[in-house]
Structure formats: C-alpha cells, structure tokens
Amino acid sequence: MLSIAKINSAYNQVKHSATTPGGYLFYLQSSGTRQRTDFLEYLNPDQSKLEPQPFWAGSGIEDFDLSEIVQMEQVEKLAYGYSPKNGEALVRGAGPLHVMGVDMTFSAPKDVSAVFAAADPTTQAAISQCMQKAVESAMDYTQSISVTRHGAAGRIKKKVSSIIAACYPHFASRAIQPQLHVHAFLFNLGKHRNSKEWSALDNKAQFDHKMTAGMLFRVDLAYHLAQLGFEIIPDRQYFQIKGITEYQRQTLSKRRTEIQAFMKQHEGKTSLDADIAALNTRSAKAEPPYLELLGHFREMVAELGLTTEYVTSLRNPGQYPAPSEFSISHQALLDELTQIRSTVKVQDILHLICKKSMGIWNAEQCRNCLDKFLAYEEVLHLGNTEHLTQVITSKSMYEKEHAIAQRVEDGLHSTSPIAAQRVHQAFERLREDLSKTIGHSVNLAEQETAAHYICNSSSNHAFVVGSAGTGKTTLLKAVADIYRSERFEIMGCAQSASAALNLAREANIPSSTLVSLLLRHQRGTLALSPRTVLVLDEAGVVGSREFDLLQQAVIDAGGKLICVGDYKQHAPIEAGGIFRSLIEKFGGAHLNQIQRQRSDFAMIYRALGDACSHSKPLVPKEKLNAIQSLSIAEQSAALDDLALHSPILASVIRPWQATHDFHWMREAVDQLSKGHAELALTTMAVKGQLYMDDDRSKAMDTLIRSELLVV
Structure with missing residues (x-):
C-alpha cells in the first residue's frame, strides 16, 4: 500500500516539536486537518550497517549529478529548497519557511515481508532489489503526473520534467514484526519542462494519483518476485505469495490488528478513521541493528513454520507464461470502465490495467498498455482536469448522452x-x-x-x-x-x-x-x-x-x-x-434553503409532554404530536413561538435552545449552499467551532496555545 503525509517547513516543525513530546512533524493537509510523520528518524541512517542503503529516485538525479549514495547534507539542502550542487535557491521562499515535501511510504504486502524474514541472505538481497525497482517505477509515474503552481492563487498548472526523492528502505513495523517498506521523501521541487527553472510542486496531484501510484508499486513488485520464481496470486488490488497461509499472515500483522481493534471500539469505518486509529495506536519505534533484527525475524517466523528451506521450496523460476502471452482487450477494458462511470480519468484506467496484469506485467508494460489504449479509435478524449489529468469516455457513451440531451431538446x-x-x-x-x-x-x-x-x-x-x-x-x-x-x-x-x-x-x-x-x-x-x-x-x-x-x-x-x-x-x-x-x-x-438539520428534540419533548402526578403536561399531547410531524426547521420555529408567549414554557425551552437546537448550524449550512463560504465560516467562528485569522502562523500559534490541536 501507499500512504502519503505532507512534511511541513522546518520553521513549523520546530514550533510543533517544542510543544509536543516526540518531535513529530505536523502539517495541515486541509483546513482543520492535521497529521504527523516521524520522517526525520529516517533522514540520517547509519550507513555502516550491512543493510540496503538509501537511494535516489526521479530525473533530478541527472540534473544535480547526484551519486548513488544519499548524503544527509544533500537531503537537507533539497528539503530547504536549495541546490545540492552549489547551494543556490531553487524556488522562491527557499529556507526554513519552505514546505519540505511529502513522505510517500510504500509498504509491501505481508506475504513479501514473511518470505523476506525467513529467506537466505541472497534471496533477501534479491527481494530488497525488487522493492527498490518497484519504488523507482512508482516514483517515475509520480514524476509524470507532477505539476507546479503558477499565477494568482496557483490557478495555472504546469507539468514538470524532473522531480527528486530520497528513498529509505526499512524492514520492521512499530510492533517490530517483519514489514518491508520504503519512505520516499519527495522534495517540494519540480523542474519546468524545456527549462532549467524549478518551482514548488502542487502536491494535490500526488494525493489524486495515490491509489494508482501504489498499484504500480505492487504490480511491479509482484512482477519482479515472479521473476525470482515465487507464484503470485492476485488478490483484488493486492497479491499473495502461494505457500503463505492466512494464519501466518494474521500472526505477523500485529500492527494491523491494533488498528482494527481501535476502529472497532470507536466504530470507525472510513480511511480517515483508519488514519486516526493508526495515530492513536502508534508507539515509539525502536528498531534494533539490521543483523540483530534479521535474527529476531528468523526466530519469529520459524515458530510459524517459515524456514529458509521452506522459502527456497517456494521458488520455481521459469514456471510462468511469458508476458507476451498475456493481453488486455481495449474494447473489453473500455466497456468495463464505462460500466462504472461515463467519464474516466487516466489514473483509473491504469489502475484497472495493473489489477488485471498483477504478477504478469511490470509497471512499464502496464503504462505502455495505457498509451496504446488511449490511442484506441473508440476512446474519446474530453480534455484535462485542473491538475492536467486526461479525461476520456467511449464514443458510444458520448453518443448515448448526446441522444438523451436531444430528447430533452425535442x-x-x-x-x-x-x-x-x-x-x-x-x-x-x-x-x-x-x-x-x-x-x-x-x-x-x-x-x-x-x-x-x-x-x-x-x-x-x-x-x-x-x-x-x-x-x-x-x-x-x-x-x-x-x-x-x-x-x-x-x-x-x-x-x-x-x-x-x-x-x-x-x-x-x-x-x-x-x-x-x-x-x-x-x-x-x-x-x-x-x-x-x-x-x-x-x-x-x-x-x-x-x-x-x-x-x-x-x-x-x-x-x-x-x-x-x-x-x-x-x-x-x-x-x-x-x-x-x-x-x-x-x-x-x-x-437552496436548508429546512432541516439534526437537532436533539427528544429531551425537550419529554420535558414538555411528561405529566407529573399532580399536574398536566406543559403542552397538550395533540399539539405536541402536530409539532413533531413538521420539518425540523418548523419544529424549532414552533417551539420558539411557544416560548415567546409563555414565561413558563420559555423557562424550559430557552435553556434547551442554547444547548441542543443548532439553528445557527442550519444557517451556516444554508450560507454554504448559496456560496457564501466566508459568511458561513464566520458564523461557525462566532460559535467557537473554528478559529479564523488572516495570519496563518498566528492562527497556528493560537490553536497550539489553546490546546485545540490534540495528538
């Protein structure tokens, strides 16, 4: 899988680390949303260890004449927006206020980590090479979709010719179980096409293409593992290795079990819930030296029946059909895509191609298939999105929707x-x-x-x-x-x-x-x-x-x-x-006018309708039932009218209105529906639901001091 976290500027990292134990990097991915990443732990590995070393990815390698060895000094310059060659500023605003980039973490399926843990050193080195090739392929795709922002509010987007990322291989989860993953530190730098100039990236493109970049990583990894002789079993968007049991898989997934247990306890269902669960169950990572770690892994998986001899028996090079024997019908692909939607983005096409060719094609072959598909005569190109992503449909779908519109016209x-x-x-x-x-x-x-x-x-x-x-x-x-x-x-x-x-x-x-x-x-x-x-x-x-x-x-x-x-x-x-x-x-x-929004009426209806042993209900049952049959907006208005004409009823209704009747929220939603975003946000700010300030740094300082940002 692939997870992406934005890495904030050094200035904000220092401020946040000073207020939060653990030194995590904080960032605001979107208004009101904050995540963290401990990526700094990976920036300065001990290169004396006998383990796979960090590597570069992206065409920026040639632009900056970078050697194979990733140096901390080079990483630091790039993170601040400076050239690693001569220290010159590459972007406007280079320095401690420059947003560093994103942490793209590529994680191998659990079967790969299990096999790696039990394999002999030669096979382990080969699997590590498979991981590196797969990450390089995914980052090459990331480069192809990356854009820079220009003009007022960054409305103008331009494709880049080069990006640069420092990639750090790691082998253990926070539970110190086998988990092969690579942290790709994509610097916030993109070189303009047909130019020597660099600009800051618009990272929304990376998030938009996250699913496809992760899929390309897995399809390339599966291909290279198949070349080593492992039998790949496609599993929807993922894959398994034949010979690894579900029991072994689950036993080696302690971290996943922790996250799932937290989500179940808190009734989490969405990907955002999973992110929150991951953060709340995250413990400090204390990974032992590489050779000690491998010994620990070997003992752990041996108890599950995964030995070096067993892993060797799983390999059978040359048993699979050559990739040339596999093909994907362009028409069948187009039909399947347009069964899901009438217009399709290019990343969704590539995602489906990868899914169909898991374990057979590598990333390059999948992208070649995409290029040929886009040239297919039945594909109709509709243009590009704001971030320059191609959008297509089928000619038959276009004709069908044209016919629908014509019937309305007629x-x-x-x-x-x-x-x-x-x-x-x-x-x-x-x-x-x-x-x-x-x-x-x-x-x-x-x-x-x-x-x-x-x-x-x-x-x-x-x-x-x-x-x-x-x-x-x-x-x-x-x-x-x-x-x-x-x-x-x-x-x-x-x-x-x-x-x-x-x-x-x-x-x-x-x-x-x-x-x-x-x-x-x-x-x-x-x-x-x-x-x-x-x-x-x-x-x-x-x-x-x-x-x-x-x-x-x-x-x-x-x-x-x-x-x-x-x-x-x-x-x-x-x-x-x-x-x-x-x-x-x-x-x-x-x-446009919102007439109902959830309010907690149960409490007030009990108070108004319950009869005491010595008195009648405050409001007759028939009238209360009639009010309850109305829309929520009208219920609120009716209760307000009751309070207006009766001091006794007002003494019951007014306190409830102050606490449970969110009329102001309906007003804010109504304002948003009519396009008055600033007015709606101001309404929410007045009610203490958010903090607004023209100065972003001041706003962050205020939020931190008031402890509104909770780890």
Whole structure:
C-alpha cells in the first residue's frame, strides 16, 4: 500500500516539536486537518550497517549529478529548497519557511515481508532489489503526473520534467514484526519542462494519483518476485505469495490488528478513521541493528513454520507464461470502465490495467498498455482536469448522452401546462393547513417557485436540484396532488429501495426501484400513457444507461419525466453524471434553503409532554404530536413561538435552545449552499467551532496555545 503525509517547513516543525513530546512533524493537509510523520528518524541512517542503503529516485538525479549514495547534507539542502550542487535557491521562499515535501511510504504486502524474514541472505538481497525497482517505477509515474503552481492563487498548472526523492528502505513495523517498506521523501521541487527553472510542486496531484501510484508499486513488485520464481496470486488490488497461509499472515500483522481493534471500539469505518486509529495506536519505534533484527525475524517466523528451506521450496523460476502471452482487450477494458462511470480519468484506467496484469506485467508494460489504449479509435478524449489529468469516455457513451440531451431538446414544447393559478391555489391551501397546525406562518416560497417550473412548463422533462433538507419531499407531495387533481397518473422510482419507500410514504407517490420499474416495462406489465407523470428521485446517482432506458419509456408513451436529486452529494452508482449535464444544459429549479438539520428534540419533548402526578403536561399531547410531524426547521420555529408567549414554557425551552437546537448550524449550512463560504465560516467562528485569522502562523500559534490541536 501507499500512504502519503505532507512534511511541513522546518520553521513549523520546530514550533510543533517544542510543544509536543516526540518531535513529530505536523502539517495541515486541509483546513482543520492535521497529521504527523516521524520522517526525520529516517533522514540520517547509519550507513555502516550491512543493510540496503538509501537511494535516489526521479530525473533530478541527472540534473544535480547526484551519486548513488544519499548524503544527509544533500537531503537537507533539497528539503530547504536549495541546490545540492552549489547551494543556490531553487524556488522562491527557499529556507526554513519552505514546505519540505511529502513522505510517500510504500509498504509491501505481508506475504513479501514473511518470505523476506525467513529467506537466505541472497534471496533477501534479491527481494530488497525488487522493492527498490518497484519504488523507482512508482516514483517515475509520480514524476509524470507532477505539476507546479503558477499565477494568482496557483490557478495555472504546469507539468514538470524532473522531480527528486530520497528513498529509505526499512524492514520492521512499530510492533517490530517483519514489514518491508520504503519512505520516499519527495522534495517540494519540480523542474519546468524545456527549462532549467524549478518551482514548488502542487502536491494535490500526488494525493489524486495515490491509489494508482501504489498499484504500480505492487504490480511491479509482484512482477519482479515472479521473476525470482515465487507464484503470485492476485488478490483484488493486492497479491499473495502461494505457500503463505492466512494464519501466518494474521500472526505477523500485529500492527494491523491494533488498528482494527481501535476502529472497532470507536466504530470507525472510513480511511480517515483508519488514519486516526493508526495515530492513536502508534508507539515509539525502536528498531534494533539490521543483523540483530534479521535474527529476531528468523526466530519469529520459524515458530510459524517459515524456514529458509521452506522459502527456497517456494521458488520455481521459469514456471510462468511469458508476458507476451498475456493481453488486455481495449474494447473489453473500455466497456468495463464505462460500466462504472461515463467519464474516466487516466489514473483509473491504469489502475484497472495493473489489477488485471498483477504478477504478469511490470509497471512499464502496464503504462505502455495505457498509451496504446488511449490511442484506441473508440476512446474519446474530453480534455484535462485542473491538475492536467486526461479525461476520456467511449464514443458510444458520448453518443448515448448526446441522444438523451436531444430528447430533452425535442420535448421542450410537447405537453400542455397546468394553469399557474391552479398551482398558486394549491400552495395557498398547503400554507394555510400547516400554519393552523403549528400556530404560525410557513415559508414555502422556494417550493412554490419549483412547482410552477414543473407544472407550468410545456416541456416533457423537469429537473429539480436540492440537497437533503431543502424541502424536496414537501414539493413532490404538493406536485403529486396537483397532477392528480388534473386527472394525471403519477408514479415514482429511485435507484435504492429505501429511497423508493420514502417517496411512497412521505410524498404519497406510488414508487418502486428503477430496476424493478424498467423490468416491468420490458415485460409489458407496466402501462405508461400520455397521462403519466413519472418522478425519478435521487437522479444524481442514476447512470446514463438506466436514465436512457427510463427516458425512452416515458417519452415513447407521451408522458412527463420529473428528475429530482443532488448531483453534488453522490457519485453515480453506474455510468453516469447525466443528471448534472442536463441541469447545466437546460437549467432547472433549485432548492437552496436548508429546512432541516439534526437537532436533539427528544429531551425537550419529554420535558414538555411528561405529566407529573399532580399536574398536566406543559403542552397538550395533540399539539405536541402536530409539532413533531413538521420539518425540523418548523419544529424549532414552533417551539420558539411557544416560548415567546409563555414565561413558563420559555423557562424550559430557552435553556434547551442554547444547548441542543443548532439553528445557527442550519444557517451556516444554508450560507454554504448559496456560496457564501466566508459568511458561513464566520458564523461557525462566532460559535467557537473554528478559529479564523488572516495570519496563518498566528492562527497556528493560537490553536497550539489553546490546546485545540490534540495528538
């Protein structure tokens, strides 16, 4: 696997080390996020040890005429942004304030470490060479995707021709178990193409390509191990070595077990949770001398049945087919890629190629396959991302999505609109009913505007965008009632069963899953007609193929398709992104005001509704139930209205509001949804949820002093 940690400037490292025991390097990867790395421990190895030595990677080796031996003096100059040849500044801001770079840690699969621990010295040296070749291949790829930042706010990105990294092999985990890994210290330096000038890197590119760089490392390592005669067994994105048992693997994974136990205890599930678990279970590393370490490893694995003789028996050079016998179909690869998404980044293509060729091809062969694939006649190049990553699609997918857009264009004036007065009257009644229930007026302006867009339009398509809590369900329930009153049949569908159930229960629209609806239509058991209005909920997660089938079914019947969702919240489950592209091309209704956000109402409802032995509840049960049926925003407003008109109720409600009713948070989310980021952050700062200061150094000092940064 590959993990990446940003290494901060020497200035900030000193400040943070002074305040935190252990001398860790701190960095802010993103606002409010801090990680640490003990990379300084690896910068000055004892080169008198009989162990694999640090090595350079990247074309910067030739630029600076570096020798094979990594010298600490050279590392220090590069880390500060200076030339290791003459000490001249390579970048603007070179010195103690220059961000040093990133620590890219390449870790071998556990089977490799187990075999290494039991192998004879010759095989151990060969495995170490395999590790070095694999890291060099991954760093060569990293160089190909690296960019520098230029212009205002770094908006202009330029590809580099050279990077430079100092790579440090290590052999043990923090639990002093076999764990081969290499720390590649990628300096924050990139040489411009067709130029002798250097600039600081934009490290987002390394993070964007992290998965693929790690995959290239593993595929190259697997290839070289196969050349040594080990049988490689692909294991999804990883690989195993035949002959290593699951028991041996787990027994030698104490560190992983510690992290998993911490995650289970704290209900962690995400990669960020894993990072936090790794930090909180991390102990100081006291690695013994190399030869002593190897002796310790040999005793450890011998107890598991892994001996030198056994490892020798696992090797059988020449037993595998030559790489020339293996090939990947370009069309099959394109079909598989576009089953996942409609547009594909080049790193995702390379990742899949590596996965398919694990143990057969090396990194160079995988990248050659990528180059040939990109020249395939069915591949359509769409351009580059901000960080100059190529994006492609298939010609058939492009044609399908073009056909979808054309149907929308053709249907702009194909249906009879419902009178605007009819929509207005429906919302007047809805407002009146809700106001009577809760005792104060309700604001449904956005929902009414969206309903006019849907019902008053002569188009056979309608698109509504809104994140969770913006009142989409209220809108759909009202629209469904309006269409029913005009003798239309309204039905719904969604990608997931839970969303379909919610659409039926909350909006009173009979619904099913999208797959179920399409199957019934294909079998002839679902009748659509010109009087059909079909609501597609969570349209942002629907793929282009399914959208195409649904659209054709509705349009062929002469009906109307209403698509509702939030394309910013989810990635399409199948090949997709079509909802967003249609919104961008044809527009739609936007619900922006957040009407519900989680608050802890249970406590206040118990206080208001519980009856004592000598008194009645503070609020009648019927009224309390009516308030609870409203959106959370309206519940808050209703409780506020109760407190306003009753000192007794105010004495109960006001303290709860101060502690548990996060109205300010709903306000901040609403501000963010409308693009007012600074206003939202200011609101959060006023509430003490974050600290804001124009001076970054001052902000860091304040956070450290206030102990808001917790190790």
